[in-house]
Amino acid sequence: MNEGDKPLKVAILGCGVVGSQVVRLLQDQDADIAARVGRRVEVAGVAVRRLDAAREVEVAGDLLTTDAAGLVTRDDIDLVVEVIGGIEPARGLILAALENGASVVSANKALLAEDGATLFEAAEKAGVDLYYEAAVAGAIPILRPLRESLAGDRVTRVLGIVNGTTNFILDKMDTSGAGFTESLEEAQVLGYAEADPTADVEGFDAAAKAAILASLAFHTRVTAADVHREGIAEVTAADVASARDMGCVVKLLAICELRVDEDGEEAVAARVHPAMIPRSHPLASVRGAYNAVFVESDAAGQLMFYGPGAGGSPTASAVLGDLVTVARNRVAGSRGVGESAYTDRAVLPMGETRTRYHVAIDVDDRAGVLATVAQAFAEHGVSIQTVRQEGRDDDAQLVVVSHAARDAQLAATVETLRGLEIVRDVTSVMRVEGGEE
Incomplete structure (x- = not known):
């Protein structure tokens, strides 16, 4: 078989809600993906915690393995998809894959927001790609526009609803007059909120996404620790009613913007907190568990990106988009856009x-x-x-x-x-x- 006829081998880390849909899409769209890439993309293995766990998508038994480290360091692996989440073992597995020469597609916002610099440096050193569109806002294509489409523009502000759970809860409070606890319980019953909703309702999830957005928009390394964070647990029905009286609605917002510090230098400000916004604002009409990101720039003006921000299929769609891109790069012997942190601006404290x-x-x-x-x-x-x-x-x-x-x-x-x-x-x-x- 000629080198140009050999399929690209992909290892998938995780086969939960998102990972199983990635496997399904790769199976269902095999011919289309091959046409887009120029070579077939073949699942070589799927790393899981338990071989006997129930899964939404049937995976051939010979593809399943509990040896994730062994899978990502196999000599025949070209691409690795990481959808297990968390910091470890994800960080070690991604670094091992990059060092072994595989390009990586990740949906791991927590890891990228905490230690993205280490991953980007490893990808640069190995001469391979690290893509992560699925880490923010599910199926909504927001990271690539910031990284590529707006590369010739100067972004000044990114304002977004980037957590579907909290948006569902606040929307329910606004439309029904219900309190926070009652609305959270309904979100859990409907599957929009986890049994332990802390990461969502306390703003940790949104803060990680804000760090990623700010880093891309302002070409400065911003971590989750740099983002001021407040959740929605203290928002009351009275707050929501008062907002309504003002012609506003309460949303949990991720706000990243350029500001001028005390020395007259441009600096980055990044924060996540509930806020009242006028009902005339485009973000006010974002309902239920949907996400939206509003971008302001010098030349393009105001842009809004809207769609489903979570869920297996929407997130898998973003993963597959990245996978096709890095696979094309692999075939062409090239790399995509790497990290851009050339401005190295200071991050302002919340008090400013x-x-x-x-x-x-x-x-x-x-x-x-x-x-x-x-x-x-x-x-x-x-x-x-x-x-x-x-x-x-x-x-x-x-x-x-x-x-x-x-x-x-x-x-x-x-x-x-x-x-x-x-x-x-x-x-x-x-x-x-x-x-x-």
């Missing part, structure tokens, strides 16, 4: 980030309260945009919406408010994105 705020304050219902509260905001340089009183007597509450201010200024304001005699509690602090600052 500017945005607007919605603050709900339980207060004594007596004369002079509004003036005292306004003075607390003024002391820390936070300008008030609107203020309204809700309830009377023991139920009196002030709802303040500020103009844009630094996060550190708002934190100091809240601390002052909580020390005032006329303030019973600051019950809610939520950022407001979009609209006038």
